Amino acid sequence: MKTLTTLFRNNIREYGMLIALIVIMLFFQYATDGILMKPVNITNLVLQNSYIIIMALGMLLIIVSGWIDLSVGSVAAFVGAIAAVMMVKWDMHWSITIFVSLIIGAAIGAFQGYWVAYVKIPAFIVTLAGMLIFRGLTLVILQGEAVGPFPTEFQRLSSGFISDFFKVEGFHVTTIVIGVLISVVLFILDLRGRQNQQKYGFEVLPFYLFVAKNVFITFAVMGLCYLMASYKGLPTVMVILSILITLYAFVTSQTTIGRRIYAMGGNEKAARLSGVNTPRLLFGTFVNMGVLAALAGLIVTARLNTATPKAGDGFELDVIAACFIGGASASGGVGKVIGAVVGAFLIGVMNNGMSILGIGIDWQQTIKGLVLLLAVFFDVYNKTKSS
Amino acid sequence: MSDVILEMRNITKTFPGVKALDNVSFSVRQGEIHALVGENGAGKSTLMKVLSGVYPYGTYDGEIYFLGKECRFRDITESEQVGLVIIHQELALIPFLSITENLFLGNEQDKHGIIDWNKSISMTKELLEKVGLKESPNTLITDMGIGKQQLVEIAKALAKEVKLLILDEPTASLNDSDSENLLQLLLQFKAQGISSILISHKLSEVSRVADSITILRDGATVETLDCHKDNITEDRIIRGMVGRDLTHRFPPRESKIGDVIFEIRDWNASHPLHKDRKISNNVNLTVRSGEVVGIAGLIGAGRTELAMSIFGRSYGTNISGQAYKHGQEIDISTIDKAIANGIAYATEDRKAYGLVLIEEIKNNITLTNLKAIADLGVVVNEPKEITVTSQYRDSLNIKCSSILQLALNLSGGNQQKVVLSKWLFSNPDILILDEPTRGIDVGAKYEIYTIINRLASEGKGIILISSELPEILGVCDRIYVMREGRIVGEVPAKEASQEIVMKFIMSQKEVIEQ
Numbered sequence: 001m002k003t004l005t006t007l008f009r010n011n012i013r014e015y016g017m018l019i020a021l022i023v024i025m026l027f028f029q030y031a032t033d034g035i036l037m038k039p040v041n042i043t044n045l046v047l048q049n050s051y052i053i054i055m056a057l058g059m060l061l062i063i064v065s066g067w068i069d070l071s072v073g074s075v076a077a078f079v080g081a082i083a084a085v086m087m088v089k090w091d092m093h094w095s096i097t098i099f100v101s102l103i104i105g106a107a108i109g110a111f112q113g114y115w116v117a118y119v120k121i122p123a124f125i126v127t128l129a130g131m132l133i134f135r136g137l138t139l140v141i142l143q144g145e146a147v148g149p150f151p152t153e154f155q156r157l158s159s160g161f162i163s164d165f166f167k168v169e170g171f172h173v174t175t176i177v178i179g180v181l182i183s184v185v186l187f188i189l190d191l192r193g194r195q196n197q198q199k200y201g202f203e204v205l206p207f208y209l210f211v212a213k214n215v216f217i218t219f220a221v222m223g224l225c226y227l228m229a230s231y232k233g234l235p236t237v238m239v240i241l242s243i244l245i246t247l248y249a250f251v252t253s254q255t256t257i258g259r260r261i262y263a264m265g266g267n268e269k270a271a272r273l274s275g276v277n278t279p280r281l282l283f284g285t286f287v288n289m290g291v292l293a294a295l296a297g298l299i300v301t302a303r304l305n306t307a308t309p310k311a312g313d314g315f316e317l318d319v320i321a322a323c324f325i326g327g328a329s330a331s332g333g334v335g336k337v338i339g340a341v342v343g344a345f346l347i348g349v350m351n352n353g354m355s356i357l358g359i360g361i362d363w364q365q366t367i368k369g370l371v372l373l374l375a376v377f378f379d380v381y382n383k384t385k386s387s
Numbered sequence: 388m389s390d391v392i393l394e395m396r397n398i399t400k401t402f403p404g405v406k407a408l409d410n411v412s413f414s415v416r417q418g419e420i421h422a423l424v425g426e427n428g429a430g431k432s433t434l435m436k437v438l439s440g441v442y443p444y445g446t447y448d449g450e451i452y453f454l455g456k457e458c459r460f461r462d463i464t465e466s467e468q469v470g471l472v473i474i475h476q477e478l479a480l481i482p483f484l485s486i487t488e489n490l491f492l493g494n495e496q497d498k499h500g501i502i503d504w505n506k507s508i509s510m511t512k513e514l515l516e517k518v519g520l521k522e523s524p525n526t527l528i529t530d531m532g533i534g535k536q537q538l539v540e541i542a543k544a545l546a547k548e549v550k551l552l553i554l555d556e557p558t559a560s561l562n563d564s565d566s567e568n569l570l571q572l573l574l575q576f577k578a579q580g581i582s583s584i585l586i587s588h589k590l591s592e593v594s595r596v597a598d599s600i601t602i603l604r605d606g607a608t609v610e611t612l613d614c615h616k617d618n619i620t621e622d623r624i625i626r627g628m629v630g631r632d633l634t635h636r637f638p639p640r641e642s643k644i645g646d647v648i649f650e651i652r653d654w655n656a657s658h659p660l661h662k663d664r665k666i667s668n669n670v671n672l673t674v675r676s677g678e679v680v681g682i683a684g685l686i687g688a689g690r691t692e693l694a695m696s697i698f699g700r701s702y703g704t705n706i707s708g709q710a711y712k713h714g715q716e717i718d719i720s721t722i723d724k725a726i727a728n729g730i731a732y733a734t735e736d737r738k739a740y741g742l743v744l745i746e747e748i749k750n751n752i753t754l755t756n757l758k759a760i761a762d763l764g765v766v767v768n769e770p771k772e773i774t775v776t777s778q779y780r781d782s783l784n785i786k787c788s789s790i791l792q793l794a795l796n797l798s799g800g801n802q803q804k805v806v807l808s809k810w811l812f813s814n815p816d817i818l819i820l821d822e823p824t825r826g827i828d829v830g831a832k833y834e835i836y837t838i839i840n841r842l843a844s845e846g847k848g849i850i851l852i853s854s855e856l857p858e859i860l861g862v863c864d865r866i867y868v869m870r871e872g873r874i875v876g877e878v879p880a881k882e883a884s885q886e887i888v889m890k891f892i893m894s895q896k897e898v899i900e901q
Contacts, residue, residue, distance in 0.1 A: 200773050202791070255765050256757040263754050266743035273701060273740055274754045274809065275726045333745050 016378060017326060017339060021346045028353030035356050036349070039231035042224070047158060047303065049348030050237040051076065051296035053341055055315065056322040057248045058289035060340040063323050064252075065285050066265045066332025067116060067123035071130030073315035075108050075290065076297030077307075078134040083298055084147040084307030087154060094154040102294050108134070109290020110283070117282040131316070139309050148306030158303035160236040172233030179225030182242075183218045190214060237299060249337040261285065266333030318347055321368065325375040346371070390417040392582060393471075393551055398437055398449035407433045408447070409606045415551065418580045420573055422593040425603035425628055426856060431586050434603070435553055439473040440466040454550070470550030474540045476559060482529040487511045489528055490543050514542040518572060534565030541572065552576065553584045558592060559687055570596050588685050590621040590893050602627040621893065622886070629856060629885035637861035638833065640840040644864060645676035647714070648848040649730075649817045654708035656696040666692040666703055668872040674817060674848035679839060681863035681880075682852045683888050689872035690852045691735050694819045698732035699725040712816070726755065731815035733806050735822045735852070737799075741806045744795040748787060749776040751794050751805055755813035779808035783838060800831025807838060818842060819850045824858060836862055856885050868892055 028036045035041055055072050062069050083101045086092040092100075108130070115126040149155075166173035190210075197204050205213065228234055252258040263271040264278050272278045296315075301307050326343030328335025347368065354364045393415040400408040408430045415421045423431050437447050440460030451458045453469055460466045463473075480489050487507050496507045511524040520538040528536060537557060544552055554573075558566040570592060573583050577598075587593050593600060600619065602609040609627050612619050654670040657663070666689050674680050682690045695702035697710065699722030710719050712728060719725040725732075734740035742751050753772055758764045760772040776790045783804045787797060794805055803823060810818060820839070824832040839862060843849055853859050859866055866883055868876035868891035876891035 196770060200770065202789070254767055254769075256761050256767060257765070259750060259754070259757055259767060262746065263743045263750070266745045267739075269740045270734075270743050271754065273698075273722065273732065273734060275699075275722045275756075275813070276754070277723065333743070 016382075017342050017346065017375065020375070021342055021349065024346060024353070025349055028349060028356070032353060032356045036353055037227065039227045041352070041356075042227045043231050043235060045348055045352050046238050046241070047235055048352065049344060050158070050241055051299050052315065052318050052322060052348065053241055053344040054244060054292050054296045054299070055289075055319040056326075056340040056344045057244055057337060058285075058292035059319045060248075060323050060326075060328060060335050060337055061252070061261055061285045062123070062289055063320075063328045063330070064261055064265045064332060064335045065282055066268065067282070068320065069112070069123065069127045069130075069286070069289050070316050070320075071108075071112065071127040071134060072289065072293045072296075072319055073312040073317075074131045074134035074138065075105065075293040075312075076300060076315060077138045077309070077312035078108070078141070079105055079294040079297035080301035080311055081138045081141045081147070081307045081309075083301055084150070085141055087150055088147050094151050097154070098157075098298060101298055102291055105290040105292070105294020105297070106287050107290070108293075109287040112290070113283040113286025116286060117279040138311075142307060142309050144309060146306040146308045148304075150302065150305060155302050155305060156236060158237055158299045161232045162234045162236060162239060164233055170230075172229040172231075175225050175229040175233045176222075178234065179222050179229075183221050186217055186221070187214050190217075245337065245341055252337050257281075257284075262333055264332075319344075321372045322347055325372060327379060329379075343375075391415070392417050392454055393438075394452040395434070395438060396450045396452070398434065398447060398451075400433055400437055400442065400447040407606050408437070411449075411603070411606070411608050413601055413608065413611075415582050415584060416599075418577055418582055419598040420577055420583045420585055420596050422585045422587060422597035422600045423603065424587065424590070424593060424600060424624060426854075429603040429628075430606040431603055432555060433606075435473055435555060435584070435586065438466070439463055439471060439553065467547050470548055471553070472544035472547055472549040472551075473553040474537075474544060474555065474557065476556045478533075478536050478540055480528045480536055480539060483527060485525045485527055486515070486522060486539055486542075487524040489539060490514060490546050492543075494546065510546070511542075514545050517545055518542045519568065532565075534561045534568070537561065537565070537569060538572075541569075549581060551582050551584065553586075555586045556588065557585070558587065558589055559685075566592065588893070590624050594619055594621055594624065600624065604628060625886055625889045625893070629889060636833070636857065638837045638840055640843070642677060642679075642864050643844065644678045645846065647673050648676040648712065649674040650711040650714075651697060652709045652711070654693070654697065655706070656692065656703035657705040659702065659704050662704060666872050667696055667706075670708070670872075670874055672850075672867055672874065674850055676816075676846045676848055677843050678865065679843050679849045679851055679863045681859035681866040682850065682869055683856060683859045683866055684854075684869035684892060686854060688869040688892075690869050691821055692872070693869070694732055694821055694850070694852060697725075698722065698730060698819065701732075726813050726815075729814065729816035730819070731755075731810035731813055731817070732819045733810050733821060733823060735825070737802050737806050741809075742794045742802060744793070746794060747791050748780070748785065748794055748797070748805055749773065749790040752776045752779055752790075752808045752812055755809050759812070775812070776808070779811065783808055783811075784834060798827075798831075800827040800834070803827055803831070803835060804838075807835070811842075815847065817848045817850070819852070821852045822854065823851070824853070824855070832858075856888055859888070860885060 025036065055076070059069060059072065079101050082104060083097050086097045086100065087094060112126050112130050115121045116123045162174060164172050164174045194204050194210060204210070225234075228238070252261070260271065260276045260281055263274070264276060264281055268278055297312065300311055304311065322344035323335060323340045324330065324343070325346055326335065326339030326341070328340065350368060350371065351364065354367065391414050395411065395413045398408050398411045398413075399406070411430065411434060413434065423434070425431050436442050438451065440463050443461045444459035453471065458466070458469065481492065484492070490511055491507055496503050496510065508524045515522060515524065518538045518541050520535060520542065522531065522535065528539065531539070541552070557569055561569065573585065573596060576583060585593065585597065594614070597614055599614060600612045602612070602624065604627075650673045652671050654667050655665065656667040658666050670693060672680070684690050692702055696706050697719065700706050700720055701722060710717050717728045719728055719730060738744060743754070749772055753760055753776065757767070760768055760775060762768050773790065779785070780787065780790055785801050785804045785808070787801060794802060797805065807823070824835050827835070839849060839851070851859065851863055860880060860883055863880050866878045866880060866888060867874050868878070868888060870892060878887060
């Protein structure tokens with residue numbers, strides 16, 4: 001039992017928010033009389049929050065670098081508007097539209113990254129300007145009106161589901177098969193990691209906890225897949241999301257680029273004097289953010305089936321809050337992809353649960369603000385107590 | 388002894404692992420200029436921080452009496468209230484506020500929180516007159532030269548009704564005429580009965596204006612000289628500052644010196660903001676393989692600036708000059724290229740520039756050469772990383788619970804070993820070590836020297852920048868002396884003594900030919 005408490009105390013950052021997420025989910029499950037965990041609602045929850053999660057991946061890198069990006073909501077709206085005009089007014093093919101939109105996102109990221117990384121203007125100012133610029137340009141492009149609807153193929157980006165190869169009535173077997181595959185891969189990776197650590201004599205989880213952790217993960221993955229399978233199966237967005245989360249978790253924790261970003265955020269001068277090209281790296285994180293904001297913009301637009309001037313309004317706040325709730329540090333150098341994803345889900349569950357309960361937008365905002373403050377207080381409190 | 392206004396008795400101050408002050412006693416008489424001299428790290432600043440309450444009562448042992456009363460200051464405000472004012476080397480003025488605003492900062496001439504500007508300005512005019520500064524009270528600090536800023540600091544002290552003025556290296560960054568002004572001012576204060584403590588490296592000034600001189604060495608008082616009784620020469624002071632036993636502080640070494648491995652020719656660089664100020668002035672230096680070359684000089688002599696301008700132009704502007712390795716000219720214009728050409732620079736301030744404190748030891752070590760432990764140059768191979776960094780932990784004897792420990796939680800000596808490991812991992816041929824033993828204890832210093840010896844015996848060329856003369860003499864084969872951005876002397880270690888090097892450092896002559 002002693003190991004369990006010390007273990008929990010040492011990893012309170014990582015586990016704390018996960019536990020908070022579970023508690024909040026259980027609370028809403030009870031408060032909404034089971035509506036929250038209904039297959040259709042879970043699917044909706046993922047669809048509604050996919051763009052927050054996608055942008056949180058990019059935002060996390062920027063926050064770990066020690067900066068912030070306030071423009072992502074406006075950029076998403078801007079790219080969505082351009083895509084709408086390209087498809088609806090210029091009759092361009094949806095695949096070309098997606099490609100061009102992502103390029104535009106990269107260009108916007110490069111524009112903002114240039115001012116931050118090379119001209120050394122604080123990102124807060126640059127992206128505040130970007131927030132105004134791209135919101136304004138969205139209005140210009142749409143001329144104040146909504147543009148839509150779009151080709152079905154484009155709509156599938158957000159509302160499509162993967163097709164089922166097994167053709168069982170009322171149950172999506174492919175989803176279950178994918179779930180099993182993911183569970184097995186996750187288990188093998190964890191097992192190999194553990195064996196590796198043991199080989200170097202590092203402390204590992206006690207065996208019973210290792211088993212418990214994997215049983216829990218398997219249950220979570222399979223439970224989610226079961227819920228999805230009993231509705232329409234895995235949404236396309238969920239697939240995109242899983243790939244992106246895996247990719248970013250891998251890049252941040254396993255590659256030289258990830259290492260350098262954390263080093264830059266932890267001590268920019270030390271990183272630079274160690275041969276890290278910090279301006280170029282920072283520039284790169286902004287380009288990356290631009291691409292992800294563009295992708296989120298496309299998904300939002302496809303979901304609403306129209307591009308509106310008000311789309312993406314206030315997204316930046318949810319995205320930034322997700323990162324901080326997930327344990328990222330405002331002074332840089334600290335934060336994990338999984339944390340940001342958990343943070344984004346936490347916000348998503350609260351949004352969804354409170355909407356089901358019929359709580360107005362006024363109180364929703366208030367409660368979300370308090371949760372953000374509480375989460376960061378929890379972090380700070382733990383840090384001062386442990387030191 | 389009735390005219391003694393300050394007496395510090397048996398002051399002892401310890402930091403973790405280091406005894407900075409050991410039973411120091413120090414007294415100042417009414418209306419005298421008392422100079423406090425000693426090498427960098429001798430304990431002068433620490434003693435003044437104890438006196439002014441920067442280190443509050445209770446964090447040191449010993450007693451302080453000022454004007455006959457025992458003082459137990461809890462912070463600077465309390466020491467200022469009794470008339471003890473310290474002016475630090477780095478001036479504490481707010482650049483975008485006016486002279487008046489700075490003079491009365493925290494001491495505003497107000498009624499119920501509303502500032503009486505007329506009163507403030509007229510008081511400022513009086514004070515500026517006293518220090519001989521002809522400036523409008525509304526001039527912003529940023530618009531004045533450093534010499535005038537120094538005078539504003541002194542005026543600020545006068546505004547607090549100073550009885551004992553403490554100046555820490557006041558003339559270090561002043562030119563000759565500004566220095567002269569300042570010294571005249573001190574003499575004037577003396578005539579008015581205000582005592583001063585003058586900390587200075589410029590011994591010519593000290594021997595000219597001081598009434599008494601106290602010499603500190605290794606945290607202890609060596610002696611107090613009375614300038615009116617004895618005939619005090621600069622040589623006499625230097626002897627007091629350096630005379631110490633050097634045996635057994637440095638590991639023995641047999642140098643096997645090879646060919647010239649690295650050479651810098653006609654190196655010039657300017658200050659990044661003040662482009663007309665040269666920080667490196669026609670510097671030429673060579674390093675041979677297996678050789679440890681020291682660069683001695685005072686803080687501010689331009690040693691770190693030179694090293695950083697060489698290392699990928701990481702400091703300064705308008706940099707010109709050539710670098711050669713094994714006789715071939717090399718391009719070291721960016722940090723990447725410098726590292727690729729086998730140059731490493733371990734920074735002076737390991738916390739601010741050397742380490743990412745919130746990261747693990749292993750991540751810090753591999754940062755300089757991540758590709759070496761990455762598959763396909765991209766994916767970090769953690770097992771390999773662990774093996775490699777464990778080797779450094781063992782060979783450099785880094786004391787830690789695990790290489791996964793955060794750099795934050797290591798002692799200074801072990802942090803320095805991590806910095807060394809990190810640069811060794813970049814596989815350098817030339818290592819520039821900037822103050823590698825600053826702030827670490829004697830045992831760890833010995834270990835660092837042993838590592839330096841081992842690297843030299845492997846045929847690497849080492850440049851050691853240090854403000855501690857015994858270290859330079861004990862470790863190096865050849866010594867350069869820098870002053871004001873120039874190399875003003877070059878001495879083989881065999882022929883060098885602290886007196887010789889100190890003369891080069893202190894000499895006011897422009898360039899001394901070998």
